[in-house]
Amino acid sequence: MIPWLVALPILVPFVTAILAFVAGRSLEVKRWISVAGAAALLAVGLLLIHQVYQHGILVGAMGDWPPPFGIALVVDFLSAIMVAITGITGLAVAVYALADVDRSEEHVGFHPLFHLLLGGVCGAFTTGDMFNLYVWFEVMLISSFALLVLGSRKAQIDGAVKYVALNLVSTVLFLVAVGLLYGMTGTLNMADLHLTIPQVENQGLVTAVALMFIVAFGIKSALFPLFFWLPAAYHTPSVSVSAIFSALLTKVGVYALIRVFTLIFTQDVGYTHNLLLIIAGITMLTGVLGAAAQNEFRRILSFHIVSQIGYMIMGLALYTPLGVMGAVFYVVHHIIVKANLFLVSGVANRLTGSFELKKIGGLYKSQPFVAVLFLVPAFSLAGLPPLSGFWAKLVLVQAGLEIDSYLIVATALLVGLLTIYSMTKIWNEAFWKPHPDEIEPGTGAVALSRRDYILLTAPIAGMAALTVIIGLWTEPFILLATSAAEQLLNPDAYVQAVLGVRP
Amino acid sequence: MEVVLSCVVGIMIAASIYLMLGRNLVKFLFGLILLSNAANLAIFTSGRLTWGAPPLIPEGALVPISDIANALPQALILTAIVISFGLLAFALVLAYCAYQELGTVDTDEMRVAEPETEFAKRANRVWRALLVPRDRAP
Numbered sequence: 001m002i003p004w005l006v007a008l009p010i011l012v013p014f015v016t017a018i019l020a021f022v023a024g025r026s027l028e029v030k031r032w033i034s035v036a037g038a039a040a041l042l043a044v045g046l047l048l049i050h051q052v053y054q055h056g057i058l059v060g061a062m063g064d065w066p067p068p069f070g071i072a073l074v075v076d077f078l079s080a081i082m083v084a085i086t087g088i089t090g091l092a093v094a095v096y097a098l099a100d101v102d103r104s105e106e107h108v109g110f111h112p113l114f115h116l117l118l119g120g121v122c123g124a125f126t127t128g129d130m131f132n133l134y135v136w137f138e139v140m141l142i143s144s145f146a147l148l149v150l151g152s153r154k155a156q157i158d159g160a161v162k163y164v165a166l167n168l169v170s171t172v173l174f175l176v177a178v179g180l181l182y183g184m185t186g187t188l189n190m191a192d193l194h195l196t197i198p199q200v201e202n203q204g205l206v207t208a209v210a211l212m213f214i215v216a217f218g219i220k221s222a223l224f225p226l227f228f229w230l231p232a233a234y235h236t237p238s239v240s241v242s243a244i245f246s247a248l249l250t251k252v253g254v255y256a257l258i259r260v261f262t263l264i265f266t267q268d269v270g271y272t273h274n275l276l277l278i279i280a281g282i283t284m285l286t287g288v289l290g291a292a293a294q295n296e297f298r299r300i301l302s303f304h305i306v307s308q309i310g311y312m313i314m315g316l317a318l319y320t321p322l323g324v325m326g327a328v329f330y331v332v333h334h335i336i337v338k339a340n341l342f343l344v345s346g347v348a349n350r351l352t353g354s355f356e357l358k359k360i361g362g363l364y365k366s367q368p369f370v371a372v373l374f375l376v377p378a379f380s381l382a383g384l385p386p387l388s389g390f391w392a393k394l395v396l397v398q399a400g401l402e403i404d405s406y407l408i409v410a411t412a413l414l415v416g417l418l419t420i421y422s423m424t425k426i427w428n429e430a431f432w433k434p435h436p437d438e439i440e441p442g443t444g445a446v447a448l449s450r451r452d453y454i455l456l457t458a459p460i461a462g463m464a465a466l467t468v469i470i471g472l473w474t475e476p477f478i479l480l481a482t483s484a485a486e487q488l489l490n491p492d493a494y495v496q497a498v499l500g501v502r503p
Numbered sequence: 504m505e506v507v508l509s510c511v512v513g514i515m516i517a518a519s520i521y522l523m524l525g526r527n528l529v530k531f532l533f534g535l536i537l538l539s540n541a542a543n544l545a546i547f548t549s550g551r552l553t554w555g556a557p558p559l560i561p562e563g564a565l566v567p568i569s570d571i572a573n574a575l576p577q578a579l580i581l582t583a584i585v586i587s588f589g590l591l592a593f594a595l596v597l598a599y600c601a602y603q604e605l606g607t608v609d610t611d612e613m614r615v616a617e618p619e620t621e622f623a624k625r626a627n628r629v630w631r632a633l634l635v636p637r638d639r640a641p
């Protein structure tokens with residue numbers, strides 16, 4: 001196998017970041033480097049999916065140290081899908097940022113930081129080593145810190161304090177858990193851990209460490225009751241940064257949970273996965289109830305991230321082929337839809353002058369195209385057919401009914417209903433009712449230039465089209481998610497690909 | 504020796520949690536520094552300790568002759584120290600910026616991003632009246 005191929009998802013964003021950093025003073029050059037780099041990342045993601053189809057799981061031993069001694073990069077279906085979806089949102093946000101991010105923020109390094117973030121995220125998706133995963137988390141974190149405070153408005157600093165504080169605690173917990181795991185097993189290679197964990201004498205200790213990972217990744221993925229940093233910070237930076245955060249950061253936590261709790265900690269499923277199921281249910285409910293109390297466009301969306309994370313964890317916690325497939329499908333659907341909603345909130349802000357729902361209105365009458373672009377992801381988020389969210393929820397509900405978990409199914413359906421409530425609130429306030437100051441959106445002080453209008457709406461339209469395509473032409477996506485779930489639930493192929501032995 | 508170091512880790516984590524529970528941002532950061540050092544010590548301890556056996560191979564030999572210390576935990580710690588150094592430096596500068604911009608290090612008073620609603624204000628007043636002893640009430 002070609003080892004450099006699996007390194008591409010890391011190399012492409014880093015090379016782009018370096019080029020964008022040294023590109024001199026011309027903003028125009030930096031911008032096109034950024035867009036081209038994101039497009040290249042998308043191409044790499046699609047190539048990886050194709051390669052995994054052709055050759056099975058791809059493994060690259062970095063520095064030619066054979067696993068488990070060196071660090072291995074491993075790409076299976078889940079990793080390849082995640083890289084591809086990172087490329088899609090990366091490209092959409094990179095184009096959107098051309099019209100959204102302030103010039104001063106571009107000058108102090110928006111483009112390099114943006115691609116460093118993508119590089120950290122892709123590194124976390126492709127690594128096959130626990131300590132290396134920690135390092136990628138840190139790469140992702142430090143670039144997200146910098147992006148969050150870019151522009152240094154008061155609200156940003158305030159949000160960043162909470163974001164930084166809680167995320168640093170989470171990484172320290174992650175680090176301690178990795179250290180204890182090494183102490184018990186003597187290895188940090190994920191495939192090797194799969195083999196050595198059952199041989200550990202004190203299985204209770206293994207479960208304790210598994211719980212530490214739940215807490216550490218739970219903070220990252222904003223699970224109940226560890227999600228408070230998210231709604232405190234996500235509405236403060238520029239819309240492009242909000243969108244890429246909402247799409248990727250929590251999903252890295254979800255990815256890590258899926259990876260760790262299908263490959264490594266499967267020794268006490270009755271305890272750990274049931275705990276995850278309970279957390280998933282409460283996360284859904286608190287998130288959606290929190291959103292109901294909000295009156296700011298982006299804060300409503302932030303709370304909805306929390307509630308949607310619950311669905312993904314529900315799929316993992318059910319731990320059946322259908323459940324895990326649902327989780328993978330839900331992650332893909334959610335990344336597209338949620339990033340898109342954040343992008344729409346930015347357009348609404350530019351056209352009406354505020355994110356506060358009380359202060360805006362009249363978008364439907366004067367900007368019907370933007371209204372349609374909001375409705376597609378909003379209905380998809382709530383799970384209305386025939387959009388992607390409907391199939392994602394349907395699969396999870398079916399998976400729940402299959403093993404008679406009626407309580408979680410009822411919660412999932414109720415939360416779907418409450419999601420519609422929040423979406424209708426945004427619709428009524430921002431689109432339906434007239435503007436309170438009687439401003440015609442998109443004219444006068446809030447007019448948009450033609451270039452900005454196209455750059456802002458094109459990525460939204462593209463992602464909305466993708467939502468509709470996934471909804472109407474679901475089969476290939478479901479098949480892909482099913483193959484990913486099969487690989488996750490039968491780790492033997494993964495172990496064999498990495499270590500070259502049949503367990 | 505492992506027992507002693509484990510106890511030290513426990514004490515350090517307890518102290519850091521105490522510091523982090525405070526409302527003062529600077530205290531929180533000191534707690535965080537203590538916590539990340541405790542994490543490094545925990546990795547060191549869980550990697551097993553060996554007395555006076557550096558992981559060196561004599562000249563000419565391909566494998567160590569006798570039992571030697573495990574070098575991997577130390578490599579992990581080294582990486583972790585470098586990373587946490589960068590992150591903590593950022594956090595310190597951020598705390599300083601927060602103090603300059605918001606004029607306070609009390610995290611309860613940092614309400615720019617999440618303004619307190621009327622309802623929350625009233626609820627907080629009731630809460631304080633019930634729970635905070637009278638002589639310490641602000």
